[in-house]
Amino acid sequence: MKAVLGLEDGTFVVGSGVGVEGICSGELVFSTQMTGYMEALTDPSYAGQILMFTYPLIGNYGVDHQNFESSGVRARALVAREISRTPTTKPSVAEYFEENGLLGISDVDTRNLTIKTRTVGTLRASLIVGSDDGDEAVRCARAAPPLSDLDLIASVSCREPYRISGPGKRIAVIDLGVKRQILASLRQRDADILVFPHTAAPDEVMAAEPDALFITNGPGDPRKAVDAIRCVRELAGAVPVIGICMGIQVVALALGGETYKMKFGHRGTNQPVRYRDGSIAITTQNHGFAVDEETLPEGCVVSYRNVNDGTVEGFEVPDLNITCVQFHPEAHGGPRDTEMHFFDRVYRGIP
Numbered sequence: 049m050k051a052v053l054g055l056e057d058g059t060f061v062v063g064s065g066v067g068v069e070g071i072c073s074g075e076l077v078f079s080t081q082m083t084g085y086m087e088a089l090t091d092p093s094y095a096g097q098i099l100m101f102t103y104p105l106i107g108n109y110g111v112d113h114q115n116f117e118s119s120g121v122r123a124r125a126l127v128a129r130e131i132s133r134t135p136t137t138k139p140s141v142a143e144y145f146e147e148n149g150l151l152g153i154s155d156v157d158t159r160n161l162t163i164k165t166r167t168v169g170t171l172r173a174s175l176i177v178g179s180d181d182g183d184e185a186v187r188c189a190r191a192a193p194p195l196s197d198l199d200l201i202a203s204v205s206c207r208e209p210y211r212i213s214g215p216g217k218r219i220a221v222i223d224l225g226v227k228r229q230i231l232a233s234l235r236q237r238d239a240d241i242l243v244f245p246h247t248a249a250p251d252e253v254m255a256a257e258p259d260a261l262f263i264t265n266g267p268g269d270p271r272k273a274v275d276a277i278r279c280v281r282e283l284a285g286a287v288p289v290i291g292i293c294m295g296i297q298v299v300a301l302a303l304g305g306e307t308y309k310m311k312f313g314h315r316g317t318n319q320p321v322r323y324r325d326g327s328i329a330i331t332t333q334n335h336g337f338a339v340d341e342e343t344l345p346e347g348c349v350v351s352y353r354n355v356n357d358g359t360v361e362g363f364e365v366p367d368l369n370i371t372c373v374q375f376h377p378e379a380h381g382g383p384r385d386t387e388m389h390f391f392d393r394v395y396r397g398i399p
């Protein structure tokens with residue numbers, strides 16, 4: 049089966065279709081991870097985006113639900129150079145995509161598409177599986193709305209609050225599309241976890257008498273997380289605040305800071321960050337927006353920076369007991385350099 053991927057700049061590539069016939073549009077983003085393809089595809093932060101892997105072969109260990117970060121694939125589509133036909137575990141990625149009505153394309157030059165993305169910046173794209181009509185794919189890409197116009201959080205946040213009981217500190221989690229491994233990392237530290245939908249009001253959260261407020265990762269532009277921003281604005285100071293990925297962006301916005309869209313973002317399991325004591329850690333990342341350091345109010349201390357481009361990867365506000373990071377310390381998949389550092393330190397630090 050043929051498939052074609054068209055970009056808003058007029059380029060298109062024809063390859064082999066993966067999954068089922070159909071059409072979809074979204075931002076084309078690339079990840080440099082070599083493994084952990086199912087963790088990435090099921091990460092709710094990828095909602096609204098077409099995920100391309102730069103590693104030339106993916107799928108060599110098939111699909112195992114234990115690796116899922118949510119109940120299924122959240123990326124709009126998959127782009128790969130080659131997908132293994134003989135994985136060590138069944139089903140294969142191609143079989144899983146077919147059984148679940150998902151869209152993808154393989155046998156395309158992902159290196160060239162990545163160089164283009166890095167050169168001109170992230171582009172909107174359309175994938176048509178079952179066709180090689182490049183002009184149509186380019187037309188659809190141009191007609192697709194930009195990521196920042198999409199309301200994606202509601203599609204991945206829980207509908208009702210739920211609890212994962214534990215004997216430890218009570219954490220109110222605002223679910224903007226939480227990765228399972230974040231909840232698992234809190235559970236491993238005995239936390240009593242109360243998960244709230246993204247629309248939770250500050251008094252609803254405080255009625256649960258939490259020891260800390262936790263803002264999760266999530267898809268799209270953080271400025272769309274209006275209720276979470278309000279929660280942090282009203283509750284910062286009254287309760288410790290912890291944030292990961294979209295969480296740090298929401299905290300920055302709540303404090304009066306700003307976020308901006310990066311040229312092509314950071315996605316992969318090999319992103320180096322420097323802690324303020326000079327030590328370096330390798331982290332998992334998946335973000336296309338970043339906190340604008342210049343706009344952070346007084347009292348914010350930048351704790352981590354990306355080694356490649358110097359952007360903010362973490363900040364703290366000691367006076368308000370706020371700790372947040374842009375990378376993923378839960379590292380699923382990826383290196384666990386920062387897991388102990390972040391979760392243990394932050395969890396123990398909750399009064």
Ligand SMILES: NC(=O)CC[C@H](N)C(=O)O
Nearest residue numbers: 093265266293294336337
């Ligand atoms: N993983 C995340 O939480 C991503 C946050 C936001 N959607 C971004 O792309 O920057």
